Structure formats: structure tokens, C-alpha cells
Amino acid sequence: MTKPVNGFSKLSKNEKIKWLAANYLHEDQKAISVLKQYWNDDNExxxxxxxxxxxxxxxxxxPLGLAPNFQINGKYHVLPMAIEESSVVAAASKAAKFWNERGGFKARVINNKKIGQVHFLFQGxxxxxxxLVTNIEPKLREAVKPITRNMEKRGGGILDINLIDKTDELENYYQLFVHFDTRxxxxxxxxxxxxxxxxEVLKDETMKNPDFSDKEKELEVIMSILSNYVPECTVRAEVSCPVEDLSEGSExxxxxxxxKFVQAVKIAAVEPYRAVTHNKGVMNGIDAVVLATGNDFRAVEAGVHAYASRNGRYSSLTHAKVENGIFTFWMEIPLALGTVGGLTSLHPLVKLALDILQRPSASELMEITAVAGLAQNFAALRSLITTGIQQGHMKMHLMNILNQNQATEKEKEEMVEFFTHHTITHSSVIEQLEKIRS
Structure with a gap:
């Protein structure tokens, strides 16, 4: 049994790998080689x-892929997508082409408020x-002037500060609930x-307040932290066309x-088991763009799924209807994204991805990202109600299976040709590969 290690963070990278190999990889030189194989030759x-x-x-x-031909609000975009799952980029590209011929995607930011909370206990x-909170609001704002000055120059800052009483849910529990605009x-x-x-100011002002009893002056701050649930930082994306224009490429x-499409969306609205997979398809598109642009996909995922549960039951993020012969498919979701700060100015590929998107503002990136999610969901539903999801997915997955089984380039060519006319399953690919090799 290996022992705990002390001072691991102080070891060099080579020393960390040496320790890892000695204790967990059985001195496997191939494993060490794999780790070092992915080092960048550029030391800086x-x-x-x-x-x-x-x-x-x-x-x-x-992999970083590109999904071209996205017409959003009349402007064309190429979407950079960082994702490992087969068929996501292809499906997004196919949806983009389909809707490009039908007027493209429309998107707009509904609101961009972000939320932070000071959680504290107060007995009194x-x-x-x-x-007290009403009276000290000017002091609260003044105290953060050094922090907010530059943000305010860009048109952002603190929007409002509210006291929230949560004592009906947890004894003595209150919040300072703050809305921000971070541009x-x-x-x-x-x-x-x-x-x-x-x-700090709240605690200090409480202690100094002569109207408070000793017990009331014991106000205890538990934590101060932003929320990744941002139901007031939302964006809408939609597509629409005459119903008769939907028949292309389908029997x-x-x-x-x-x-069938509207019915499929309604099923996801009422059936949580389906809704989770339905929304996962939405997030295939969203996460890929979020990752490529250096944003926090975990925060986005958490906020979006909370939003899908906001009415007390997990439900579909997307909606569809037919009215007066017009098919409309749309989605409104919370997306807290940024185009400055963090990795956006550090990671070379993130900077390049934002260049590919023509240096969008945060609001524009919200629109682009929402469209990626809507396109991905449309592509998935289109497959599900027509040919089934596996036909397209397994076609894209074929190369993964062949690589797993060390297929040569000649074998790959033969297999691709064979499965142009045959159904792809994992077992059928293995069986055909064995036939070729024998």
C-alpha cells in the first residue's frame, strides 16, 4: 500500500511523474512516455x-473543431467547438446549413444581471x-469604490442591494442579495x-449600532460568494419557417x-428521464463553445440545469409549436459568459477562438452559444424522429472503433466503403474487421 506524500506541490514536474510512476504506475515507462508526449515543445x-x-x-x-455556416441575426459565424464526442460538430454544422436556407437563427439577450450573496445569521x-441595511447602503457602495471604479467606467457595477429574510427556511438565516452588471x-x-x-462593512456597522442588543451585535457572516444560478442573465435563440419547408432530407x-417534432419536445417537457438526455444534447453544443472560448462550463451546466428545474420539476430547455402554418423552435436559457479576463487573455487557442468569432462582446457570445445549443438539439431531435439517432452517431463513431482496434489505413478505407452500405454497430465493425484480417 502506498504512503501519503508530503510536499508534492514543491516537486518539479519530472519529480511528480517519477513519484507517480513509482507508486501508482508500476514504473511503466510507456505511461511516463505518454505523459511527456503531450508536453508542448515550446517551453514558454x-x-x-x-x-x-x-x-x-x-x-x-x-479536439477543436469548426462548425461553419451559422447565420445569426443576419451575420455569418464559424463556431469553434472543443469537444471529444463524435457527431456533435457534424450535427451542429448540418443544422446550421438547414436553417441557413430558411432565414437563419435569431437570438437576443433578455437580461444580463448576475447575482452574489452574503449569507449570514442574525438573532434579533x-x-x-x-x-440598518437601508441606512448603510451608501457605505456599502462607497466601500467597494476601488473595486467597482473600472467596471463602472465600462457601464457596469452594482445594480441593487437587498436584504432577504430566509428564517422560514433556516433559523436566523438572512442574505444580502446583490445584482451586478459585469459587462x-x-x-x-x-x-x-x-x-x-x-x-466586512455589515459586520462592522452592526457592532457599532447603538440600537442593537449584545445578541444582535453577534451577527455572524457565514460566507460571501457569487451564485452560478443566473435566471436574470438570459438569452433567447429561435428558428422558424413554414411547415412545408421542413420536409427536405426526410421521408x-x-x-x-x-x-412529431413538437410531440418529442412535449415529451421532454413532462418526462424528466427524457428531459435529462434531451437537455444533454443542448449542452453538447453549448459546452463545446463555452470550452473553446475559455469560459466555465461547470458553472454554465449547473446554472442551466437549475433553470430547467425552476418550476419544481426538471423539464425541457427547448420549446416548439406550430401556429398558422409556421413552425417555431426556441429556447431561453441563463448564460453567464465573458470575453475578457480569465483564460480569454491567456490561452492562445481561446484567444484564437474569440478571433474566429470576430471578437464578440459577452452579450454576442451569449447569443452565439445559445444558438449552438439550439442547433444541436434540433439536429438530435431531427434524427430521433426520422432515421433514429444511431445511424448518424455510429457513422461518426466508426473511426473511433477502428482506432481502438489499431486498424491500418488500408483497413480503414475498406471498412468505410463497406459500412457505406451496411448498418454500423460495435459488434458488426469488429466482425467485419476480423473478416478483412483473416
Whole structure:
């Protein structure tokens, strides 16, 4: 049994790998070689990557693909997508081409408020606390002036500060609930810095207040932190066309396609088991763009799925309808994204991805990212109600299976030709590969 290690963070990268190999990899030289194989030959670039996180030993690559022909609000975009899953980029590209011929995607930001909270306990008279918070709001704002000055120059800053009574849910529990506008920054550090200063002022003003009893002066700040649930930082994306225009590329008539498509969305609206997979398809598109642009996909995922549950049951993020012969498919989701700060100015590929998108503002990136999710969901549903999901997915997955089985280039050519006319399953690919090799 291996022993705990002390001072691991102080070891060099080579020393970390040596320790790892000795204790967990049975001195496997091939494993060591794989780790070092993904080091960048450019030492400065590698040093930059090493400093993104702690205890780095290698780089973990994801493919960066391009989905072209996205017409959004009349302007064409090529979407950079960082993702490992087969068929996602192809499906997004196919949806983009389909809707490009039908007027493209429409998108608009509904609101861009972000949220932070100071969570604290207070034992005493709520009305006295409420009066205190109202009276000290100017002091709260003044205390964060050094933090907010530059943000305010860009048109952002603190929008409002409210006291929230949560004592019906947890004894003595209150919040300072604050709305922020962080402009083109995702704003996590900005928000958290403001909140921590608010907590200091709140505690100090409580202690100095002569109207408070000794018990009331024991106000206890538990934590000060932004929320990744941003239901007021939302964007809408949609597509629409006459029903008869939906028949292209399908054996279904436009009317039958629309009927089945709307029904599929309704199923995801009422059935959580389906809704999770349905929304995962949305996030295939969203996460790929979020990753490529250096944003926090974990925060986005958490916020979006909370939003999908906001009515008390997990439900579909997307919606569809037919009215007066017009098919409409749309989505409204929360997306807190940034185009300045964080990795956006550090990671070379992130900077390049933003260049590919023509240096969008945060609001424009919200629109582009929402469209990627809507396109991905449309492509998935289109497959599900027509040919089934596996036909396209397994076609894209074929090369993965062949690579797993060390197929040669000649074998790959033969296999691709064979499965142009045959159904692809994992077992059928293995069986055919064995036939070729025998």
C-alpha cells in the first residue's frame, strides 16, 4: 500500500511523474512516455499551461473543431467547438446549413444581471436589521469604490442591494442579495471581492449600532460568494419557417415532421428521464463553445440545469409549436459568459477562438452559444424522429472503433466503403474487421 506524500506541490514536474510512476504506475515507462508526449515543445507555452492549475504533469488535449455556416441575426459565424464526442460538430454544422436556407437563427439577450450573496445569521428584530441595511447602503457602495471604479467606467457595477429574510427556511438565516452588471467579464472575482467587502462593512456597522442588543451585535457572516444560478442573465435563440419547408432530407412530409417534432419536445417537457438526455444534447453544443472560448462550463451546466428545474420539476430547455402554418423552435436559457479576463487573455487557442468569432462582446457570445445549443438539439431531435439517432452517431463513431482496434489505413478505407452500405454497430465493425484480417 502506498504512503501519503508530503510536499508534492514543491516537486518539479519530472519529480511528480517519477513519484507517480513509482507508486501508482508500476514504473511503466510507456505511461511516463505518454505523459511527456503531450508536453508542448515550446517551453514558454508549456510554462503558461503549467501555471493554469496546480500539480500539472501533462496537458489533456481535446479536439477543436469548426462548425461553419451559422447565420445569426443576419451575420455569418464559424463556431469553434472543443469537444471529444463524435457527431456533435457534424450535427451542429448540418443544422446550421438547414436553417441557413430558411432565414437563419435569431437570438437576443433578455437580461444580463448576475447575482452574489452574503449569507449570514442574525438573532434579533428583523425591522431593526432592515433599517440598518437601508441606512448603510451608501457605505456599502462607497466601500467597494476601488473595486467597482473600472467596471463602472465600462457601464457596469452594482445594480441593487437587498436584504432577504430566509428564517422560514433556516433559523436566523438572512442574505444580502446583490445584482451586478459585469459587462464583458464573467465577473466571478469582481463579484466575490465586492461581497467580501460588503460582509466586512455589515459586520462592522452592526457592532457599532447603538440600537442593537449584545445578541444582535453577534451577527455572524457565514460566507460571501457569487451564485452560478443566473435566471436574470438570459438569452433567447429561435428558428422558424413554414411547415412545408421542413420536409427536405426526410421521408416525412413537413406537416408530419412538425407534428412529431413538437410531440418529442412535449415529451421532454413532462418526462424528466427524457428531459435529462434531451437537455444533454443542448449542452453538447453549448459546452463545446463555452470550452473553446475559455469560459466555465461547470458553472454554465449547473446554472442551466437549475433553470430547467425552476418550476419544481426538471423539464425541457427547448420549446416548439406550430401556429398558422409556421413552425417555431426556441429556447431561453441563463448564460453567464465573458470575453475578457480569465483564460480569454491567456490561452492562445481561446484567444484564437474569440478571433474566429470576430471578437464578440459577452452579450454576442451569449447569443452565439445559445444558438449552438439550439442547433444541436434540433439536429438530435431531427434524427430521433426520422432515421433514429444511431445511424448518424455510429457513422461518426466508426473511426473511433477502428482506432481502438489499431486498424491500418488500408483497413480503414475498406471498412468505410463497406459500412457505406451496411448498418454500423460495435459488434458488426469488429466482425467485419476480423473478416478483412483473416
Amino acid at each position: 507555452l508549456q510554462k503558461l499551461h503549467d501555471e493554469f492549475i496546480e500539480n500539472t504533469v501533462s496537458n489533456f488535449y481535446l 428584530d428583523f425591522s431593526k436589521l432592515d433599517t 464583458d467579464s464573467m465577473g466571478a472575482n469582481f463579484i466575490n471581492s465586492c461581497l467580501e467587502k460588503f460582509a 416525412l412530409s413537413g406537416a408530419e415532421f412538425a407534428r
